[in-house]
Amino acid sequence: MRSSGSTQKTVVLCISGGIAAYKAVEIARRLFDLGYHVVPVMTEDAKRFVxxxxxxxxxxxxxxxSLWNSTDPVPHTTLARRADLVLVAPATANVISKFANGASDDLVSAVLIAARSKVLIAPAMHTEMWENPAVRRNIEFLAATGVSIVQPGVGRLAGGDFGAGRMAEPHEIVAMAQGLLEEVGKIDLAGLEVVVSAGGTREAIDPVRFIGNRSSGRQGYAFAEVALAGGASVSLVSTVENLPPPNGAKMVSVESASEMSAAMKELSKTADIIVMAAAVADFRVEDQKSQKIKKGDGVPEIRLVHTEDILAYLGxxxxxxxxxxxxxxxxxxxxNYARDKLSRKGADIIVGNDVTSPGAGFATETNSVFIVESDRDATYLERVSKRRVAEVVLARALEILSSGPKV
Ligand SMILES: Cc1cc2nc3c(=O)[nH]c(=O)nc-3n(C[C@H](O)[C@H](O)[C@H](O)COP(=O)(O)O)c2cc1C
Structure with missing residues (x-):
């Protein structure tokens, strides 16, 4: 999210306790000189070095x-929301481990866990630490979830040692940070209305039971966040209860396929881009009971009927x-299924994913997808963050929108 009312981009520069902390001084200075708003956050151990x-x-x-000595009651989320980029330089083995494992016992780690912006880390440590299997696993996990990593080089280390693990040079880190910051808000959706559906619908059997599916809603929420960052006005039609609403989105809470259908039909009248990321049930119970079905009444026979095909209707x-x-x-x-669906539904883009492949599908942070359009080769994104999927798809949607009428 960009800082409101200003086009100046904000870098939250996190400094952890490694010998390379002194080089972060130059990083802060270079970023500041480039015109970025630089907010420094230090771990307690970083202060032992600089x-x-x-x-x-x-x-x-x-x-x-500190999480505690602040006039802001929730400093980590405030900082995370202000950030266009969270940069950790140097990133110790400790901070990398905390980030990869969702720990947040100080301000740096809490900002990292709360960040929805791009995150860039510059690892720095002794060779033995850098080559440790746990560190390798943590780095691979973070890379798979969309965190950018400036690979360390080989060179002089603390205590006169020499080897792999030396933090990349400040100018390299700043160049990578700049590249990422230029991407922020690059998809200019200002003035456009984007409507996104998210989550799995629930089809009631009786007032306490329902037929559902495993959709977490995360991909839809990532679309809403990216569209908001691009300046769009965003409506999010959602069945999800356990994700925080993206800041600035108009939320429409629904439960069943028919409620989602009604909301999408209404909102689509003024929408420029519609993203049907929700997993809409194909079937619903024909005869929903208004009273709870009693166990003692025997096993009920549940007859299913098709729900309305929302995507085909909109198409x-x-x-x-x-x-x-x-x-x-x-x-x-x-x-192939996505290509077939594209013509059957009258959609412009179908994003196909194999929900059984590793690191893809429901309740994961990453996704592997084919982005399919008519008359074009599919674009394949492998194990990228759901946010990245949204960025690529929305950038393409914008190109289609700008290229000519499809009424
Ligand atoms: C002289 C010295 C240099 C250190 N350099 C590094 C380093 O480059 N990378 C690293 O991961 N840890 C290094 N450490 C260990 C960290 O300071 C230690 O793991 C600390 O708990 C990190 O805390 P933080 O991640 O909260 O900043 C060093 C320790 C000492 C005493």
Whole structure:
């Protein structure tokens, strides 16, 4: 999320306790000189290496390091929301481990866990530590979830040692940070209305039981966040209860396929881009009971009937120039199924994923997808963050929207 009311981008620069902390001074200075708003956050151990006054003097704001001694009651989420980029340099083995394992016992680790922005880490440690299997696993996990990593080089280390694990040079780290910051908000969706559906619908059997599916809603929420960051006005039609609403989205809570259908039909009338990321039930119970079915009444016979095909309805009933994106969650050959679905539903883009492949599908942070359009080769993204999927798909949707009418 960008800082409101200003086009200046904010870098939350986290400094952890490694010998390379002194090089972070130059990183702060270079970022500041490039015009970024630099907010330094230090771990307690980082202060053993470099004094906080140095960072305060060279950044846009004083150093913060505590979750508790702040006028802001929730400093970690405030900082995470302000960040266009969270940069950790140097990133110790300790901070990398905490981040990869979801620990958050200080301000740096809590900011990292709360961040929805891009995150760039610059690992720095002795060769033995860098080559340790646990560190390797943590780095691989973070890379798979979309965290960018400036690979360390070979060179002089603390204590006169020499080897792999030396933090990349400040200019390299700043160049990578700049590249990532230029990407932020690159998809210019200002003035456009984006409607996203998210989560799995629930089809009631009786007032306490339902037929559901495993969709977590995370991919839909990632679409909403990226569209908001691009300046769109966003409506999120959601069945999800356990994810925080993206800041600035108009939330429409629904439960069943028919409720979702009604909301999507209404919102689609003014939408420029529609993303049907929800897993809508194909079947519902024909005869929903208004009273709980009693166990003692025997095993009930439940007859299912088809729900309405929302995507096909939207594809066939465009009231204005708009791009429609659908999803195909499959358990085999997602590309071919997505291509078939594209023509059957009248959609512009179908994102196909094999929900059984590792690191993809429901309740994961990453996804592997085929992005399919008519008359084009599919784009394949392997084990990227759901946010990255949203960025690529929305950038393409914008190109289609700009290229000509599809009413
Ligand atoms: C002289 C010295 C240099 C250190 N350099 C590093 C380093 O480069 N990388 C690293 O991961 N840990 C290094 N450590 C160990 C960390 O300081 C230690 O793991 C600390 O708990 C990290 O805390 P933090 O991640 O909260 O900043 C060093 C320790 C000492 C005493």
């Amino acid at each position: 004094g906080e006054t140095t960072f305060s003097a060279l950044s846009s704001e004083p150093v913060r390091s 066939a009933n465009r009231s204005r120039r708009q791009v429609i994106v659908g999803f195909a969650a499959e358990t085999g050959d997602p590309e």
